Amino acid sequence: MNRTTSLHRLRSEDFDICIIGGGATGAGCALDAATRGFRTALIEQDDFGAATSGTSTKLVHGGVRYLEQAFKNFDHRQLSLVRKALHERKTLLQIAPHLVHPLALLTPCFDLFEGLYYTIGLKLYDLLAGSRRLSPSRWLSKEETLKRFPAFDRQRLHSAVLYYDGQFDDVRLNLALVQTAAAHGAVVGNHLRAERFEVDAQGRLKSVAVKDRLTGETFVIRAKVFVNATGTNADTLRKAAQTRLRPRMQASKGAHVVLPANAMPPAEAALLVPKTKDGRVLFAIPWRNHWLIGTTDTPADPHETPYLQPDEAEYLLEHVNKFLKEPVSAEQVTGGFAGLRPLLQPDQNPDLPKTETRNVIRDHEVEVDPQSKLVSIMGGKWTTYRLMAEETIDTCGAILGQSLPCRSETTSLTGSEGFTEAFRVAFRRNHPALSAEVATHLINTYGVKAEVIAVLCADEPELAEPLTARHPFIGAEVVYAVREEMAQTLADILLRRIRLGLVDWLATLEVLPGVASLMARELGWTSAEKQQEEGRFKAYMEAVIGQAGLSAPTAINKA
Missing domain, CATH: 1.10.8.870 (Alpha-glycerophosphate oxidase, cap domain)
Structure with missing residues (x-):
C-alpha cells in the first residue's frame, strides 16, 4: 500500500462506494465491496484500527455472558447474537490462521453448584456452535485445573470448567483486512478526515470534502454511495448528512492492564472471571508474552480520548486476585490501554433513560437515510465485523441496483496464503x-x-x-x-x-x-x-x- 498513489487515485477517480472509517467494520466493508467488484474507496481520519478496533480484549468469541443473559432474560436477540458470533469465529480461524488461533479458557468454581452451572452453560455454548465448535468443554477436577493454571488459590478452588474460544491480534487483523481490500482494487488512505458532504439537486450525497491531517491539504472524493462506519462517532456523520436524525449511539469505556509474563506462573489456559460486583465477566489472557487483564464497562462520552485510570486498574486486579494464590499488584503493571465501544441505543426516544451500557445488546443495525442515502452501520462487535460488512454492502448494492454475491467468507487475508x-x-x-x-x-x-x-x-x-x-x-x-x-x-x-x-x-x-x-x-x-x-x-x-x-x-x- 502506497499512500501517495492512493491520494492521487482518491482525488482523480469516481467510486461506487466510499467508506468512511477504517476500523474493523469499515475495513471489512472495503474488503467485501472490493471483492464483489465495486469501485471502492476507504478513508480513516486517524490510522487503521486506531480507536475501538485496536483496544479490544483480543478475543474472537460468541460471548458467554450474552448467552447467560439470553437464558436469564428469555432474550432471543442475545441468543441470536451468540449464534452468529460463533459462526464468524470459525470463519476468522480459516481466513487468517496466522493471526487467529484457539485459546483454552478456565472458569474457576468455588463449589459443586457452580461447577454444574458453568458446565451446563458452556455445553450450551458448544451446542450453539454446532459443527463450528473448536473443542468440547470439560469439567476439570481441582488437580487437573492446577496443572493448567498453577496460579489458582488451591484452598479456595473446587474445580473449573475448560472451554475454547479464539484469540487474535486486533490491529494486525484490521490491517490485514485493509491490505486485502487494497489487493482486490480498493483505494485506501489513513489520516484523512471527512469534513463535509456535498449533495445533488435531490439532496443525495455526491461527494465528500476530505482533509489530509498530515499535510493540511483538502480535496474531494466522488462516489455514488457513502458508508458511515465511524463507530462511536457515527452520529456526527449522520448529522452532517441529515440534521433531523436523532442520536443513536452510546459509548462505553473498556480498560485493560498488562503485566509481564512472570507476574503469574506459566499457564496452559487463560482465566475467565465469571462474575464481578457490577455483573461483568473479566479475562486474564496470555498475550504477546504478557498477561492482558480486562475489561471494564462504564458509560463514556463518544468523543473523549480514553485512558487507563488508577481505579480501573485497581478494579481489574482486585477481581483477578480473588482467584490467585499470590496476588498481582499495580507495581507489576508494564502497560495498559482503554477504548470506547460503539453501542447502539435500542430506544430512540430521547426523553426515556438510556439502557445501562453493560446491558446494551452488542448487535448492529444498517440504516439508510431516505434523503441523503447515507448508509450507516452502527453497533456490533469485532467478531461479527464480516457479517456486518456483508449486510452493509448488500444494502449498498440495492441502492446501486447491482446485486453482486458476497465473497468475504472464503477470501483469505494477506499473510495467510500458504500459511502452514x-x-x-x-x-x-x-x-x-x-x-x-x-x-x-x-x-x-x-x-x-x-x-x-x-x-x-x-x-x-x-x-x-x-x-x-x-x-x-x-x-x-x-x-x-x-x-x-x-x-x-x-x-x-x-x-x-x-x-x-x-x-x-x-x-x-x-x-x-x-x-x-x-x-x-x-x-x-x-x-x-x-x-x-x-x-x-x-x-x-x-x-x-x-x-x-x-x-x-x-x-x-x-x-
Whole structure:
C-alpha cells in the first residue's frame, strides 16, 4: 500500500462506494465491496484500527455472558447474537490462521453448584456452535485445573470448567483486512478526515470534502454511495448528512492492564472471571508474552480520548486476585490501554433513560437515510465485523441496483496464503540468522509476509537487531510498516504495527529515538520534523503513564 498513489487515485477517480472509517467494520466493508467488484474507496481520519478496533480484549468469541443473559432474560436477540458470533469465529480461524488461533479458557468454581452451572452453560455454548465448535468443554477436577493454571488459590478452588474460544491480534487483523481490500482494487488512505458532504439537486450525497491531517491539504472524493462506519462517532456523520436524525449511539469505556509474563506462573489456559460486583465477566489472557487483564464497562462520552485510570486498574486486579494464590499488584503493571465501544441505543426516544451500557445488546443495525442515502452501520462487535460488512454492502448494492454475491467468507487475508506448519519450519530453516524468538514473532505477526521482512534483514543486517533486548521487535518491521503498511507516524508504528506501546510503556520510550530515526530515513523527514514527531509521541506516552497514576516512566516495572 502506497499512500501517495492512493491520494492521487482518491482525488482523480469516481467510486461506487466510499467508506468512511477504517476500523474493523469499515475495513471489512472495503474488503467485501472490493471483492464483489465495486469501485471502492476507504478513508480513516486517524490510522487503521486506531480507536475501538485496536483496544479490544483480543478475543474472537460468541460471548458467554450474552448467552447467560439470553437464558436469564428469555432474550432471543442475545441468543441470536451468540449464534452468529460463533459462526464468524470459525470463519476468522480459516481466513487468517496466522493471526487467529484457539485459546483454552478456565472458569474457576468455588463449589459443586457452580461447577454444574458453568458446565451446563458452556455445553450450551458448544451446542450453539454446532459443527463450528473448536473443542468440547470439560469439567476439570481441582488437580487437573492446577496443572493448567498453577496460579489458582488451591484452598479456595473446587474445580473449573475448560472451554475454547479464539484469540487474535486486533490491529494486525484490521490491517490485514485493509491490505486485502487494497489487493482486490480498493483505494485506501489513513489520516484523512471527512469534513463535509456535498449533495445533488435531490439532496443525495455526491461527494465528500476530505482533509489530509498530515499535510493540511483538502480535496474531494466522488462516489455514488457513502458508508458511515465511524463507530462511536457515527452520529456526527449522520448529522452532517441529515440534521433531523436523532442520536443513536452510546459509548462505553473498556480498560485493560498488562503485566509481564512472570507476574503469574506459566499457564496452559487463560482465566475467565465469571462474575464481578457490577455483573461483568473479566479475562486474564496470555498475550504477546504478557498477561492482558480486562475489561471494564462504564458509560463514556463518544468523543473523549480514553485512558487507563488508577481505579480501573485497581478494579481489574482486585477481581483477578480473588482467584490467585499470590496476588498481582499495580507495581507489576508494564502497560495498559482503554477504548470506547460503539453501542447502539435500542430506544430512540430521547426523553426515556438510556439502557445501562453493560446491558446494551452488542448487535448492529444498517440504516439508510431516505434523503441523503447515507448508509450507516452502527453497533456490533469485532467478531461479527464480516457479517456486518456483508449486510452493509448488500444494502449498498440495492441502492446501486447491482446485486453482486458476497465473497468475504472464503477470501483469505494477506499473510495467510500458504500459511502452514511446513511454512513455519521452512522459514526457521531458511533464516538461521534470526533468533528463534524473533522468527516465531515474525511468523505469528505477518504470516507468509515474514519472508519480506527476512529479505530486508538480509539486505541490511543491522535491521535484524531487536529494538530492545526485552522484546522480539526488530528494525526491519519499522521499515516494512512504512513501505508496505502505510505507517506515517510514530504512533502508527509503536501503538499499532508492533503494539509495544500497549504492553511496555518504558520500553516504548526507550526505543523511541531509534524508531524515529528509521522513520525519518524512510519518509524523508527533516531534522525538525523528526524532532517534532518524536516530541509529540513522547508527550502522548507520558500522558498515558500519568493518567494511569504513575508519576514518571521510571516507576514502571522493567520485568
